Amino acid sequence: QVQLVESGGGSVQAGDSLKLSCKVSGFTFPERSMGWFRQRPESKREGVAGIDSDGRTTYMNSVQGRFVISLDDTENILYLEMNKLKPEDTAMYYCAAVRASMLMDPLRQTMYHYWGQGTQVTVSE
Numbered sequence: 001q002v003q004l005v006e007s008g009g010g011s012v013q014a015g016d017s018l019k020l021s022c023k024v025s026g027f028t029f030p031e032r033s034m035g036w037f038r039q040r041p042e043s044k045r046e047g048v049a050g051i052d053s054d055g056r057t058t059y060m061n062s063v064q065g066r067f068v069i070s071l072d073d074t075e076n077i078l079y080l081e082m083n084k085l086k087p088e089d090t091a092m093y094y095c096a097a098v099r100a101s102m103l104m105d106p107l108r109q110t111m112y113h114y115w116g117q118g119t120q121v122t123v124s125e
Helices: none
Strands: 003-007 010-013 018-025 033-039 046-051 057-059 067-072 077-082 091-098 119-124
Touching: 003 091, 018 033, 018 091, 018 119, 033 067, 033 077, 046 067, 046 077, 057 067, 077 091
Parallel strands: 010 119
Antiparallel strands: 003 018, 018 077, 033 046, 033 091, 046 057, 067 077, 091 119
């Protein structure tokens, strides 16, 4: 069974950094694409970053240059390095996966089949 488990969230101050992790199990196909999404209370989920089977990455405009998505194929862990955090980055962050070599729109949630339970990120000031 496919399982995605996020970790690394927490409460930080504006300008600080944080690195999220997503441990993947039961999903080791080479033709896979993965992504990070976030959702604030009473708001819809939005795509933050995506990475396909060839390592190509996509970022939403507001995090471009601040966040970095990467995948460790050996340990099957998806990462999201978050730098220069802002209060508007506050949200529940989810990782997602789908069996596909590439996606037409990597930041659209309907592209993905499997989801984690999420990890909370809170940025103050």
